[in-house]
Each structure stands twice: as C-alpha cells, then as structure tokens.
Amino acid sequence: MKSYRKELWFNIPTRRAFLNITPEVEEALAESGVREGLALVNAMHISASVFINDDEPGLHHDFDTWLEKLAPHEPLRQYRHNDTGEDNADAHIKRQMMGREAVVAITDGKLDFGPWEQIFYGEFDGRRKKRVLVKIIGD
Amino acid sequence: MKSYRKELWFNIPTRRAFLNITPEVEEALAESGVREGLALVNAMHISASVFINDDEPGLHHDFDTWLEKLAPHEPLRQYRHNDTGEDNADAHIKRQMMGREAVVAITDGKLDFGPWEQIFYGEFDGRRKKRVLVKIIGD
Amino acid sequence: MKSYRKELWFNIPTRRAFLNITPEVEEALAESGVREGLALVNAMHISASVFINDDEPGLHHDFDTWLEKLAPHEPLRQYRHNDTGEDNADAHIKRQMMGREAVVAITDGKLDFGPWEQIFYGEFDGRRKKRVLVKIIGD
Numbered sequence: 001m002k003s004y005r006k007e008l009w010f011n012i013p014t015r016r017a018f019l020n021i022t023p024e025v026e027e028a029l030a031e032s033g034v035r036e037g038l039a040l041v042n043a044m045h046i047s048a049s050v051f052i053n054d055d056e057p058g059l060h061h062d063f064d065t066w067l068e069k070l071a072p073h074e075p076l077r078q079y080r081h082n083d084t085g086e087d088n089a090d091a092h093i094k095r096q097m098m099g100r101e102a103v104v105a106i107t108d109g110k111l112d113f114g115p116w117e118q119i120f121y122g123e124f125d126g127r128r129k130k131r132v133l134v135k136i137i138g139d
Numbered sequence: 140m141k142s143y144r145k146e147l148w149f150n151i152p153t154r155r156a157f158l159n160i161t162p163e164v165e166e167a168l169a170e171s172g173v174r175e176g177l178a179l180v181n182a183m184h185i186s187a188s189v190f191i192n193d194d195e196p197g198l199h200h201d202f203d204t205w206l207e208k209l210a211p212h213e214p215l216r217q218y219r220h221n222d223t224g225e226d227n228a229d230a231h232i233k234r235q236m237m238g239r240e241a242v243v244a245i246t247d248g249k250l251d252f253g254p255w256e257q258i259f260y261g262e263f264d265g266r267r268k269k270r271v272l273v274k275i276i277g278d
Numbered sequence: 279m280k281s282y283r284k285e286l287w288f289n290i291p292t293r294r295a296f297l298n299i300t301p302e303v304e305e306a307l308a309e310s311g312v313r314e315g316l317a318l319v320n321a322m323h324i325s326a327s328v329f330i331n332d333d334e335p336g337l338h339h340d341f342d343t344w345l346e347k348l349a350p351h352e353p354l355r356q357y358r359h360n361d362t363g364e365d366n367a368d369a370h371i372k373r374q375m376m377g378r379e380a381v382v383a384i385t386d387g388k389l390d391f392g393p394w395e396q397i398f399y400g401e402f403d404g405r406r407k408k409r410v411l412v413k414i415i416g417d
Contacts, residue, residue: 001140001279001417003314005385036142037276038179040316040381044392046331052239053185053231058219062228063235066210071344080336089340092331096341096376098235100330103179103242103381105274107144112272114183133390135383137315137416138276139140140279175281176415177318191378192324192370197358201367202374205349237374242318242381244413246283251411253322277415278279 004032004136007044012126015073016094018060019121021050021132025104026111028134035109037138041119042101045130047091049098049122067094067124091124098122106138143171143275146183151265154212155233157199158260160189160271164243165250167273174248176277180258181240184269186230188237188261206233206263230263237261245277282310282414285322290404293351294372296338297399299328299410303382304389306412313387315416319397320379323408325369327376327400345372345402369402376400384416 006028008021025041041050053059071093076082079089102119105112121132145167147160164180180189192198210232215221218228241258244251260271284306286299303319319328331337349371354360357367380397383390399410 001315003385003416005383005390037140038177038274038316040383042381042383044395046392046394051235053235054220056220056223058222059228059231061219062232066232070209070348080339081332081334083336084334089337092337093340093344096329096331099238099377101381103181103240105144105179105181105272107142107274112144112274114185114270114272116185117183131392133383133392135316135385135390138142176279177316177413190374192374193359195359195362197361198367198370200358201371205371209348238377242320242379244283244318244320244411246281246413251283251413253324253409253411255324256322277281 001137002034002139006134008132009129010121011129012123015126016064017123017126020055020118021121022119025119025134029136032136034106034136034138037106037136039104039106040101040135042133044133047088047095047125048130049095049100050102050132051099051122052102052117052119054116055118067097088125094124140276141173141278145273147271148268149260150268151262154265155203156262156265159194159257160260161258164258164273168275171275173245173275173277176245176275178243178245179240179274181272183272186227186234186264187269188234188239189241189271190238190261191241191256191258193255194257206236227264233263279415280312280417284412286410287407288399289407290401293404294342295401295404298333298396299399300397303397303412307414310414312384312414312416315384315414317382317384318379318413320411322411325366325373325403326408327373327378328380328410329377329400330380330395330397332394333396345375366403372402
C-alpha cells in the first residue's frame, strides 16, 4: 500500500470565502502515484471546512447567506465561546454545517467524480495562514 | 490491496425522497471479495446525499420538513443560484445538511454496523437519472 | 495491509453531552501498529455523532443551544417519528447536523491533526450504553 501526504496552505484575505482546491488535490494525486485508493481531504483548522459542491458564485453567495442566517457572526455576545476572547464561535458552527472533510475515490489514477463535483475550502475565520491536509492511500 | 468500484443508478420520480440503499451496498461488498477494509459510498451529484440513519418513514418525513424549513425550495428568487436558470439552489443546501458520503468499516466481509444503521440515498432534485458511487478498498 | 477494530463504549448520564474521545482513539491507534493509513471513527448509533472541533466548554454550550434552536427536543408532538413511541426524533436530526463519522489521516504512527483538532462523541439521546467504532487500516 502506498501513502502520500501533502499540506495545502491558504491565506484568505476576508473573514469568509469559498476556494476551489480541486486542481491542488489533483496535483497531489499525480505526485502520489496512486491509481486505486482513497483520498482524504480535510481542514486542519476547526473554523474551516472542506466540502464538495458546485463551482457557481451565486450558490456560494447562497451558502454564505444561509450560514449567516442560521449561525450569525454578530452579536458576538450571543456565544459563550466568545467570552474566551475569541470572536469566531460562529465559524466553529458554520464549519459543522459544511463539514470537515471529503473522502474521494481514486480510480485509474483520477479523482472519481460525478460531472459537477468540485472540492472547496470553506473559510469562516480567515485573514491568517491556514491549511488543508491531503492524505492518499492505495496502490 | 483489493479495490472495487460500482455505480448505483436511480431515477426518483419526485423532487425529494429518501431511499434505503443498504442492500445494493451489501451486494457490491459481496462482489468485491473484500473482508477487511473501508467502503466509501457517495452521491456523484451535488444536489443529493448519502447518509446513515434510521429506516423509519416518520423520521424521513421529519427530515424533509426540517430541511424545507431551514432551506425552503420556494420562493425560487431568494437564491442567487437560481438566477442561472436553475431551480435547485435549495437542493445544493439540503445536500450540505445531510452530507455527501458515508464511510463504512468492513469487518469479516460485512458492513460493520450498529443495530439500526442503514444507508440512504437522499434525493433533493429528482425526476432524472442520478447515481451513487461505491468504492471499496481492503484485503 | 493491516486492519484493526475496536469499540468504545459510553454511558452518558444526561440526554445530551459532548465527550472528548481523542485519548481512546490514540490508544486504539497505538494498539493497531499502523504507521501510515486512515482511521474511521463513527457512532454506531443513529442518535449520536462523532465529529472534530474544539475542546472548549463554552463552544460546546453554543453547539447545544444552536442544535436545540434548529431542532428542539420539545414539543415531542412536532415530530412524526415520535408517534412510534420514541421521544428522540430531535436526536436523529441533531446527529445529521453534527455528522456520523470522522476520517483521520495516520502519519508516522500518529493522528495527523492540526493544532486544535480533537475528536468528540456527541450524545443526543443518552442515559444508556452506546458505542463508537474505530476502524484503522494501513501499513
């Protein structure tokens, strides 16, 4: 069994954003030499997500609006977590809604995707360096 | 390491439904010959889910009611994604709430499940052919 | 390829709670002898979650408040599932929001985590014995 590990680093200039990281994951897969197996792609930070959905800016706007409605950033004082001096309780909750990780099948050396599947990094507390782990196992 | 791949195809006649696909996944596992490993079961479409929960019609009704409350299908104009000519922005959001994939342990040639775990396909934009990927790796 | 399986049992004295199970998963990993691979950690019950987030009590309070707001336990009669004689429809929904499983990379014999990642068992219908599955594969 082969295994391969790579960190992808990001520094998103805004508090929240969605970034298509499919090309970076495909590059890691090519580097791994794995033809059949599984790729785990996960946020290494607990106020960020990795998820698979559509690369359409209108939808990303809808995600952001929906997340802000269900777990608004403000008022900060509505969250006990922010009593610790943090201001990112909403980011921890938004990350739960969008998920930590995607597990993707690898078949014949490619990400085994349906027609519209793309991998996104979801940032909910940006403006600093954060990273995603790609771990690939297989033959 | 063995690997096995199978697509499961569905054509749900309604916009939304939940379908127990455990027997189809068990059949794929038997075909794979894998005794110890992991099975990834994921929607290949970004307006559908694969998740594990209870096979109880009342609960499925509750899921649907809850999803419609938190991300209603109408009015269509509340979503920017629908400005593209689509009418399925809510389906992309519902899929996030229910998840894309399940990863299931394989032990002694069986899905290693607790007493009530069953795998479901969650359709949020049906009335057309869509598919689920089963990828099994192990020995 | 090696594989290792372990059940972790819990009996949470309250209906809902979050429990840091990272030490138990690390112990299972040490027992497995796996140095490179993947660990699947999943609730074996459909009214409980396994997820990765922050070990901060204020945040856990925020999670609970948020879950109760979006899928309240009472009134019981708002859920069809509870017509079966159960009172845990909300627990099945809360489990969907927090997720069933975490898949964690194993690198050099360790859980390959970012600085704050910790694994939690999320109980939404406790006061009885329930369990989590740890399945580890790799070399």
